[in-house]
Each structure stands twice: as C-alpha cells, then as structure tokens.
Amino acid sequence: MEQHYQHLYEMLSQVHGYIYPNEIDLQWGLLIVLYPYITGLVAGAFILASLERVFNVKVLKPTYHLALLTALSFLLVATMPLVSHLGHPERAYEIMTTPHGGSAMAIFGFVYLWYLMVVLLLEIWFDYRRDIVLWSRTTKGFKGMLYKILTLGVTDLSPKTVKWDDKLGYIITLVGIPSAFILHGYVGFIFGSVKANPWWSTVLMPVIFLFSAMVSGIALVLFIYMAVSFLRKQKIDMLALDTIAKYLFYILIIDFTLEGLDQIHRIYEAEESFEILSLLVHGKLFITLFIFQIFMGTIIPLASLGTLQVYKPKEKTRRIIYLASSLLVLFGVFFMRWNVVIGGQLFSKSFYGFTDYKLNLIGSEGLLMSITWVIIPFFILAFLLWLLPPWKKIHDE
Amino acid sequence: MQYAGKDACAECHDDKTEELSSGMHANLSCETCHGPGMKHYDNPDVTNIIKPSERAFCGICHSFNPTRKDKIAQIDLSEHNVDNKCIECHNPHNPWE
Amino acid sequence: MGISSKEQSRRKFIKSAAVAAGGLLATGMINPFNAVLFAMDRPEDPTKPWWGYAIDITKCIGCGRCANACKTENNVPREPFYFRTWVEQYTILNDGTVKVESPNGGIDGFKQTVAEEDIFKSFFVPKMCNHCSKSPCVQVCPVGATYVTPDGVVLVDETYCIGCRYCVQACPYGCRYIHPEKNVADKCTLCYHRISKGKTTACVEVCPTQARMLGDLNDKKGPLVKFLKEHNCLVLKPHLNTGSKLYYNELSQEVG
Numbered sequence: 001m002e003q004h005y006q007h008l009y010e011m012l013s014q015v016h017g018y019i020y021p022n023e024i025d026l027q028w029g030l031l032i033v034l035y036p037y038i039t040g041l042v043a044g045a046f047i048l049a050s051l052e053r054v055f056n057v058k059v060l061k062p063t064y065h066l067a068l069l070t071a072l073s074f075l076l077v078a079t080m081p082l083v084s085h086l087g088h089p090e091r092a093y094e095i096m097t098t099p100h101g102g103s104a105m106a107i108f109g110f111v112y113l114w115y116l117m118v119v120l121l122l123e124i125w126f127d128y129r130r131d132i133v134l135w136s137r138t139t140k141g142f143k144g145m146l147y148k149i150l151t152l153g154v155t156d157l158s159p160k161t162v163k164w165d166d167k168l169g170y171i172i173t174l175v176g177i178p179s180a181f182i183l184h185g186y187v188g189f190i191f192g193s194v195k196a197n198p199w200w201s202t203v204l205m206p207v208i209f210l211f212s213a214m215v216s217g218i219a220l221v222l223f224i225y226m227a228v229s230f231l232r233k234q235k236i237d238m239l240a241l242d243t244i245a246k247y248l249f250y251i252l253i254i255d256f257t258l259e260g261l262d263q264i265h266r267i268y269e270a271e272e273s274f275e276i277l278s279l280l281v282h283g284k285l286f287i288t289l290f291i292f293q294i295f296m297g298t299i300i301p302l303a304s305l306g307t308l309q310v311y312k313p314k315e316k317t318r319r320i321i322y323l324a325s326s327l328l329v330l331f332g333v334f335f336m337r338w339n340v341v342i343g344g345q346l347f348s349k350s351f352y353g354f355t356d357y358k359l360n361l362i363g364s365e366g367l368l369m370s371i372t373w374v375i376i377p378f379f380i381l382a383f384l385l386w387l388l389p390p391w392k393k394i395h396d397e
Numbered sequence: 398m399q400y401a402g403k404d405a406c407a408e409c410h411d412d413k414t415e416e417l418s419s420g421m422h423a424n425l426s427c428e429t430c431h432g433p434g435m436k437h438y439d440n441p442d443v444t445n446i447i448k449p450s451e452r453a454f455c456g457i458c459h460s461f462n463p464t465r466k467d468k469i470a471q472i473d474l475s476e477h478n479v480d481n482k483c484i485e486c487h488n489p490h491n492p493w494e
Numbered sequence: 495m496g497i498s499s500k501e502q503s504r505r506k507f508i509k510s511a512a513v514a515a516g517g518l519l520a521t522g523m524i525n526p527f528n529a530v531l532f533a534m535d536r537p538e539d540p541t542k543p544w545w546g547y548a549i550d551i552t553k554c555i556g557c558g559r560c561a562n563a564c565k566t567e568n569n570v571p572r573e574p575f576y577f578r579t580w581v582e583q584y585t586i587l588n589d590g591t592v593k594v595e596s597p598n599g600g601i602d603g604f605k606q607t608v609a610e611e612d613i614f615k616s617f618f619v620p621k622m623c624n625h626c627s628k629s630p631c632v633q634v635c636p637v638g639a640t641y642v643t644p645d646g647v648v649l650v651d652e653t654y655c656i657g658c659r660y661c662v663q664a665c666p667y668g669c670r671y672i673h674p675e676k677n678v679a680d681k682c683t684l685c686y687h688r689i690s691k692g693k694t695t696a697c698v699e700v701c702p703t704q705a706r707m708l709g710d711l712n713d714k715k716g717p718l719v720k721f722l723k724e725h726n727c728l729v730l731k732p733h734l735n736t737g738s739k740l741y742y743n744e745l746s747q748e749v750g
Contacts, residue, residue, distance in 0.1 A: 018593075018594035022575070028659060103633065352592070400699050460603070
C-alpha cells in the first residue's frame with residue numbers, strides 16, 4: 001500500500017495542468033491494451049482461415065489449420081489479462097450469472113464462451129476428427145490416450161459420417177465469421193460507446209478495431225507460417241504466402257483509410273475536445289502514434305507490400321519483405337491498441353490537463369506479466385502442433 | 398455516523414446555539430468548526446469534541462484570497478494581530494460582539 | 495399435390511416475421527418513448543422523495559470544510575487521490591488563460607498565486623457525484639453492482655463490484671475512484687446512511703455559507719425546487735445528456 005501511495009505521489013508531480021483529483025491513476029493499463037490485441041489476433045486469424053473454407057480460396061490451404069490452431073492458442077489466453085486486472089477476480093463469475101443488459105462488457109462472458117466452445121473448438125474437432133480417430137488407433141502411450149479422449153467416442157469413419165464432419169464444419173465456419181466480428185467488434189463498442197471520453201467515443205471505433213484486428217491476425221498467420229516452415233525445414237508455398245500478403249495489403253488499406261477518416265473528421269469538426277486531444281497527439285502520444293503506429297506499423301508495410309503488387313522480385317526478397325511487414329504490422333497494431341486505451345486516459349476529462357502512465361516491470365499489472373501472457377500462446381500453439389499436426393493429416397478435406 | 402448535526406448539539410448546548418444565532422456565524426453548523434460530534438453526542442462524559450483555537454484554523458475561511466471576493470470578511474494572517482489568538486478578541490460564537 | 499415443403503416453410507417464416515413485427519409495433523405504441531430511451535427518468539411515485547442537489551457558486555468561499563467532513567464521515571482514505579467531493583479554484587487571467595487547481599481536493603484551503611491585478615475572474619466550484627437520472631456509470635456496469643435507488647441516489651454495492659473500472663471510465667465528471675483497500679468502485683453516496691434517517695449530508699451540514707443544498711426534486715414547494723425556480727441553474731456537460739441532478743447557480747462556461 002505504502003509503495004502504491006509512493007507511486008501516486010510521484011505521479012502527482014508529473015501532472016500537467018489540471019486533472020480531476022480522482023484521475024491521477026490510470027484505471028486501464030497494459031493488461032487492458034493486451035486484451036483487444038489478443039482477441040484481435042484471434043478474430044483476424046480465424047477470418048483468414050474462413051476465407052479458405054467458406055470462400056474457397058484454395059491457395060490458402062497450407063495455412064488453414066495453422067490459422068485455426070493459432071486462433072485457439074491465443075483465445076485460451078485471452079481472458080487472463082482481463083481477469084487478472086480485476087479488483088476482485090474471485091467474483092469474475094458474476095459477469096456470467098448476473099450480466100447487466102445495458103453493459104457492452106457484460107456480453108463478454110457469453111461471446112467468449114460461444115466463440116471458444118462452439119466456433120473454435122467444434123470447428124477444429126470436426127476438421128480433425130477423422131485424423132484423431134485414425135491417430136488414436138496407431139499411436140501408443142500418453143499421446144494415444146489423448147487421441148482416444150479427443151475422439152469423444154465418435155469413432156465412426158464411414159463416408160457418410162465423414163461427409164457430415166465436413167458439412168458441420170462448414171456451417172460452423174459460416175457462423176464463425178459473424179461470431180468473430182462480434183468477438184472483437186464488441187470490444188471496439190466498449191470504447192466507442194463511452195460518451196465521457198472524446199478520444200474513444202466514435203461510431204467508427206468498432207469498425208476500426210475490427211479491421212486492425214483482421215490486419216494483425218493475417219500478419220500473425222503470415223509470420224507463424226513462415227516461422228513454422230522454417231523450423232520444420234519445409235518449403236514454403238509461395239502462392240499461399242503471396243496471397244496472404246495480398247489480403248494483408250488490401251485490409252491494411254481499408255484499416256488505414258478508416259483510421260485516417262476518424263482523425264480527419266476530428267480535425268475538421270474541431271469540437272470541444274479538439275484542443276486537448278491535439279496536445280495529446282502532438283505530445284505524449286507523438287512517438288507511439290506517429291512513429292510506431294502510423295509510420296512503422298502502417299506506412300512502411302503499405303509501401304513495401306504495395307510495391308510487391310506491381311513489381312515482383314525473387315522469392316527470397318519477397319519472403320524477407322513479408323517477414324518484415326508482418327512483424328511491423330503486429331508492432332503497429334499493438335500500438336494502435338496502446339494509443340486508444342492508454343491515450344484515452346492520459347488527458348483529463350476536465351480537458352485542462354494530463355497525467356502520466358508509469359509501467360511497472362513487476363507486479364500483476366507489470367510488463368513482465370504482460371509479456372508472459374503474450375508468450376504463453378506460442379507454447380500452447382507448439383503443443384497443439386505436436387498434438388494435431390496439420391502436415392500429418394491423413395486426408396486433406 | 399460521525400456528524401450529529403446542529404440540532405443534536407442544541408439539545409444540551411442551547412446557550413451556545415442561542416449565542417450563535419445572534420451573530421455573524423449564525424448560519425454555521427457547530428460541527429463546521431468543532432468537527433464530527435457524534436461520538437461526543439453518544440458519550441458526552443467520555444468523549445470530548447475538539448475546540449480549535451489556533452489562528453490557522455480561523456484562517457481556513459478568513460485568510461485573504463481574492464477569489465473569495467466580498468463573500469466573507471478576510472484578513473491577512475501574517476499582518477493582523479500576529480501575536481494573539483483570534484479568539485482572544487473575537488468570540489467564535491459571536492465574532493463581532 | 496398441395497404446397498411443397500419449401501413453400502410451407504416459406505409461409506411459416508413470413509407468418510412468424512409478421513407476428514414479430516406486429517408485436518414490436520404494438521409495444522412501441524403503448525409506451526412510445528420509453529420503449530426506445532434508455533434508463534429511468536423521474537420516478538413513478540411523486541409522493542416519494544427524489545434527491546437532488548444544488549451548489550451556489552456565488553456563495554462558495556473555498557474553505558474545503560465539505561471535502562474534509564465527507565472524508566471523515568465516510569471513512570475515505572486521506573491520501574490526496576480519493577475524493578467523493580472536492581473543490582476547484584478557477585482563476586481566469588486577463589489574457590484569457592484559465593488556471594484550475596484543487597490541492598488535496600481543497601481540504602487544506604487554497605492559495606491564490608496569481609496577482610490580483612492579473613485576475614479577470616475567479617471562483618470556487620465544488621464537485622461531487624451528480625447522481626445522474628440517466629447515469630452512464632450505471633449503464634456500463636457489467637454485473638449491475640452500481641445502481642440507482644428509487645429515490646434517485648446512485649450507489650455501489652461493494653460486496654458485488656468486481657473492480658473492472660468501466661464505471662470510472664464512463665463517468666464524465668471524474669467523481670469515481672477505486673478504493674485502494676477494498677478494490678471496488680467508490681464514490682459519493684449522498685450520505686445515504688444519513689439522508690434515509692432524516693439527517694442531511696455531511697457536506698451540507700458543515701458548509702459555512704450555505705453554498706450547498708440537498709433537496710427533494712419531487713417536493714414542488716420545497717427549498718430545492720424554489721431555488722431552481724429563482725436562479726438560473728446549469729448542470730455540467732449537458733450535451734452528454736446524463737440527466738444530472740446536481741444544479742449549479744452561476745456556473746461559468748470555463749468549468750469543465
């Protein structure tokens with residue numbers, strides 16, 4: 001407690017101008033920046049996967065299962081930053097037992113569960129069922145036992161049943177697309193509907209969140225596909241990679257346009273909050289917004305991917321550009337979340353001043369904890385790739 | 398509850414509230430200066446209420462601040478009778494008496 | 495012969511859609527506006543109290559007794575980061591700059607550092623929870639831990655709050671904070687434990703200049719309604735449509 005007060009007294013000396021006395025401490029920190037980032041990766045990866053399944057973009061086949069498993073790995077971790085930041089995590093179940101209908105946050109529990117259970121888990125199960133059954137017959141030991149459990153007793157492999165696997169998987173993917181939109185769109189709505197905060201309150205917020213989510217998800221799959229192929233010393237399917245990069249480019253254009261529109265509109269209308277927000281953007285958010293999010297995270301990838309649409313250098317160069325672009329996009333989208341969440345709390349609602357955000361290294365809301373939450377999904381993915389390797393599937397559907 | 402309210406004080410100290418009502422401090426509650434009185438009200442013989450007497454205390458309201466304009470009589474604490482306590486000249490229950 | 499199953503299911507769909515649309519229209523007509531507008535406005539029973547509050551800026555001397563009494567009465571941590579009510583000093587200089595300050599919420603009083611000749615205008619503005627009738631904080635609470643009582647007071651159930659801080663984000667007036675020990679949302683309760691026993695709030699009790707007034711908005715002959723009638727009162731941030739029940743007399747446009 002004493003340490004906490006010490007930290008707050010220090011922050012008191014960092015205040016510029018006037019803030020309401022209660023505003024000294026930021027309420028939503030790095031953990032809350034992480035949550036939309038992670039669910040965005042999930043939604044984006046899933047939508048990329050669904051492009052293959054529902055819209056029959058066959059060239060994306062090599063990445064389909066990888067995208068699904070990536071989405072699952074990240075979704076499993078997604079709640080953790082949220083629950084760990086609560087004042088009373090032991091009461092977190094209340095959001096499921098007594099959700100308050102007027103609150104966008106209340107639908108979190110249901111949307112999350114729906115998406116996890118019905119969309120991701122079911123789809124992956126239907127897609128892998130045939131292989132799980134076959135693997136359960138041939139694998140010994142602990143792994144074999146896992147497979148037996150995963151079959152859930154449904155071991156029928158007749159052509160009719162297998163056809164049903166495919167049909168149901170298709171329907172679930174179809175349902176999964178709007179579900180993915182809701183999974184991440186509602187997060188944008190959580191911010192966009194707060195009329196008290198002019199940096200957050202815009203109709204475009206859910207849309208911007210969604211498109212930057214798609215961008216980050218596609219970039220993640222691009223990166224993971226290249227990383228996994230490298231680790232397995234497998235040849236990359238360049239057609240798939242080129243196609244993914246093309247989608248990344250197109251969605252990035254839309255994302256950039258939307259965010260640009262939001263700012264242009266704000267600058268043009270210049271309503272009451274304009275002065276303080278202007279100071280915010282040119283001051284405390286200058287580096288994270290202009291340098292990290294816009295220049296590094298959007299302009300450079302747009303320029304490089306755009307050039308590749310016109311001029312196609314050899315494979316190796318393209319791979320390097322894709323790798324760099326995907327990492328820059330992932331970096332940029334993280335800072336987009338940062339600029340929204342942290343940026344929205346740096347200025348006072350009195351419009352008369354600013355406070356500061358001090359990130360701790362340790363502690364439940366600290367940097368190390370946040371890095372842990374981001375790394376764990378990769379371990380989960382490694383486990384899933386060991387258990388359900390896409391490249392060992394006996395029959396491609 | 399920490400604050401008892403003026404009526405509660407008047408139950409025993411009606412002489413003071415009487416005195417108060419005739420002066421400039423008529424609209425003050427006893428607890429504005431004397432602080433929370435519920436504990437004293439519940440146990441008057443055991444718990445005492447505070448009786449502030451320092452200059453700085455009166456200055457909380459009466460020290461000069463241009464923002465206060467003419468809403469209240471103000472003095473410069475560092476100039477006005479610096480060697481005396483305010484209450485030596487001003488009866489807190491009837492300051493202009 | 496007869497209708498094909500496809501035809502049948504199509505008819506069924508149109509029928510159920512029509513019923514749904516008709517039902518919606520009917521409900522809408524019974525209560526045309528309440529069906530659409532969010533949350534509650536004036537309570538149904540005009541004989542029950544509906545708490546409101548008025549602050550007369552022409553009377554406030556910035557002594558901070560209110561902020562001090564509030565912390566004492568409600569056991570609010572004394573550190574300068576948690577206030578259920580606080581006072582702001584506005585100083586508008588001749589060159590147009592606006593200076594706002596609230597050292598320790600005004601509890602220790604104020605110093606005026608701007609030279610008198612440079613001051614265009616200055617005044618004190620006490621702040622607190624506005625107990626909004628269309629409260630955005632109540633709207634966003636995911637578990638319903640914060641709510642409005644039938645007599646118009648916005649409260650937090652500290653045994654139920656999960657500490658998600660959404661309400662703190664949603665309040666346009668900055669009157670909420672997270673209690674450092676209880677880890678739940680906290681704010682002005684309008685001294686509910688006092689007003690439901692016939693006493694007044696601690697802040698009103700100790701205000702030396704009667705700048706603060708608690709009252710019943712349903713009592714058309716009462717002092718609060720009389721005050722509203724006789725003075726030009728404004729609420730903070732009216733464009734946000736919070737239904738604030740905290741009325742300020744002589745509120746100047748610089749106040750944020």
